[in-house]
Amino acid sequence: MKKPWSGRFKQSTDRLMEAFSASIAYDRKLYAYDIEGSIAHAQMLAHSGVIRPGEAKKIVSGLRKILKEFESGCFECKESLEDIHMNIESRLAELIGPVAGKLHTARSRNDQVCLDIRLYLRAEVGEIRESLLELEKTLLALAADHIDFILPGYTHLQRAQPVSLAHHLLAHLEMLERDRERLADALKRIDVMPLGSAALAGTNFPIDRAYTQKLLGFAKISNNSIDAVSDRDFLIEFSAAAAMIMMHLSRFAEEVVLWSSSEFNFIELSDAFSTGSSIMPQKKNPDPAELVRGKTGRVYGNLMALLTVMKSLPLAYNRDLQEDKEPLFDTVDTVKMCLAVFTGMLQTARFKPLPLEKLRESGFLTATDMADYLVEKGLPFREAHEVTGQTVAYCLEKQKHLEEITLDELRKISARFEKDIFDRIALEKSVDRKDVHGGTSRKRIRQQITRLRRELKS
Numbered sequence: 170m171k172k173p174w175s176g177r178f179k180q181s182t183d184r185l186m187e188a189f190s191a192s193i194a195y196d197r198k199l200y201a202y203d204i205e206g207s208i209a210h211a212q213m214l215a216h217s218g219v220i221r222p223g224e225a226k227k228i229v230s231g232l233r234k235i236l237k238e239f240e241s242g243c244f245e246c247k248e249s250l251e252d253i254h255m256n257i258e259s260r261l262a263e264l265i266g267p268v269a270g271k272l273h274t275a276r277s278r279n280d281q282v283c284l285d286i287r288l289y290l291r292a293e294v295g296e297i298r299e300s301l302l303e304l305e306k307t308l309l310a311l312a313a314d315h316i317d318f319i320l321p322g323y324t325h326l327q328r329a330q331p332v333s334l335a336h337h338l339l340a341h342l343e344m345l346e347r348d349r350e351r352l353a354d355a356l357k358r359i360d361v362m363p364l365g366s367a368a369l370a371g372t373n374f375p376i377d378r379a380y381t382q383k384l385l386g387f388a389k390i391s392n393n394s395i396d397a398v399s400d401r402d403f404l405i406e407f408s409a410a411a412a413m414i415m416m417h418l419s420r421f422a423e424e425v426v427l428w429s430s431s432e433f434n435f436i437e438l439s440d441a442f443s444t445g446s447s448i449m450p451q452k453k454n455p456d457p458a459e460l461v462r463g464k465t466g467r468v469y470g471n472l473m474a475l476l477t478v479m480k481s482l483p484l485a486y487n488r489d490l491q492e493d494k495e496p497l498f499d500t501v502d503t504v505k506m507c508l509a510v511f512t513g514m515l516q517t518a519r520f521k522p523l524p525l526e527k528l529r530e531s532g533f534l535t536a537t538d539m540a541d542y543l544v545e546k547g548l549p550f551r552e553a554h555e556v557t558g559q560t561v562a563y564c565l566e567k568q569k570h571l572e573e574i575t576l577d578e579l580r581k582i583s584a585r586f587e588k589d590i591f592d593r594i595a596l597e598k599s600v601d602r603k604d605v606h607g608g609t610s611r612k613r614i615r616q617q618i619t620r621l622r623r624e625l626k627s
């Protein structure tokens with residue numbers, strides 16, 4: 170197959186080299202964006218008088234035909250034509266003849282490939298933001314249904330203080346909301362039109378870049394052609410935001426794994442989102458959560474791969490940059506899949522309340538409330554902490570839980586205790602007294618739910 174760049178070459182490309190340099194196996198994914206960009210470019214060339222309107226028309230209709238060929242699965246990609254750009258250009262020549270050769274006027278594959286990835290990523294970021302929103306709405310609905318569901322909150326994975334499950338779920342929602350914001354911000358750097366930078370220096374032709382920008386709906390055009398063809402910051406930024414999303418999902422996944430064990434027993438995944446064991450018939454495993462946790466590794470790896478490809482790369486375009494695509498595509502596909510699976514897993518899961526009796530029995534969850542009570546009765550917090558510590562030690566010795574101890578016993582430890590202490594160390598009371606903005610009181614949670622319902626509507 171004759172290559173579009175073969176003019177100065179006497180020998181044909183070595184087969185091994187051809188296979189080594191080809192990116193068509195994966196950049197085929199960009200076909201729709203490549204065609205969209207080429208259509209806009211051809212129309213701009215006609216608009217600027219660089220080619221004739223009739224020529225642009227032929228080019229555009231040829232490109233539309235090629236799009237149909239891709240969509241119906243009958244476009245045959247050739248490795249000898251290296252990448253998606255040359256495959257499409259060569260097919261265009263087959264379809265419309267020599268006028269196809271005018272499409273590449275005032276353009277290089279260097280700015281073309283940047284355009285394609287930016288169009289691709291702009292669309293994918295939009296979808297990922299939608300998936301994040303979907304997951305956030307799922308969490309919000311679950312939170313609204315579980316306000317009265319009290320579970321032990323943990324620090325150091327030790328039982329710490331009682332919290333509402335709704336509050337815990339909304340903590341995960343906050344992380345995802347920051348992710349969505351981060352992507353919106355990254356979008357500002359993605360949504361920039363590089364076409365017209367050509368190979369690196371710009372072009373001799375009197376083109377109208379703003380016209381192409383308008384046709385493709387970009388917010389900005391690039392200001393420096395050298396930067397434009399070699400900039401991959403936008404996809405690294407996206408990959409970093411994606412790594413953060415996976416980190417968040419992975420933390421949540423770890424909880425789902427723990428919670429679905431018989432040791433915790435806070436959640437049961439549906440059969441539809443679990444798998445069994447090939448040897449142990451009784452097993453029902455939280456595989457979706459484990460896979461999300463596991464896939465976080467490859468998304469981190471992709472980010473490191475991209476940073477490393479860019480390290481020490483001299484200006485402007487270098488072929489190294491072709492290595493941007495596989496990590497990027499893998500990250501996009503992985504994050505989308507993980508978000509969808511996580512949403513499905515949570516929508517079909519059942520949370521299992523821990524009976525309050527069980528909660529009371531272990532962990533001294535309201536010991537901090539006892540210390541706070543003593544502060545209100547006049548003790549400095551450090552002393553109150555000490556007295557409460559002694560009370561816990563006493564309970565441990567007597568094998569009692571905090572709510573079982575009598576006022577007489579308490580008063581032997583400190584005369585500050587009065588009978589209203591029992592009201593303060595009851596679990597629900599403890600939750601509701603965390604009545605600060607951002608706290609776990611049920612009133613505050615309801616306010617957060619109202620706010621989030623309003624904000625997530627958009």
Ligand code: ARG
Pocket residue numbers: 192196252278279282486488490491492
């Ligand atoms: N397939 C190439 C890439 O992904 C397209 C740009 C090729 N440019 C070049 N000067 N060889 O980067």
